Amino acid sequence: MTAAPTFVRACALEELAEDTPKRVELDGTPVCVVRTEGEVFAINDICSHANVSLAEGEVEDCQVECWLHGSSFDLRTGKPSGPPATRPVPVYPVKIEGDDVLVSVTQES
């Protein structure tokens, strides 16, 4: 049986500048929240190649680039577009309620 996703508040929508990732911690999970191309995305903040924060990278074309070795991760799927990272990072459902950005980190993918 799959539990319904539980959404928790990540931040205010106005705290998210376009293409500027923000790191938050939700239920002990580090999450990189990005507002880009008119949408908000939430992706696990730890690069799948090594233990660094993706929120410190740059956003372009709906991808966040890891600052350390340059793999880019698709914000919609979590998949890396090229090496050295080979594994995807988890992505999480996002809901906007009023001025709040809500993210569910409980969903199994």
Ligand code: FES
């Ligand atoms: S640590 Fe992210 S690509 Fe190497």
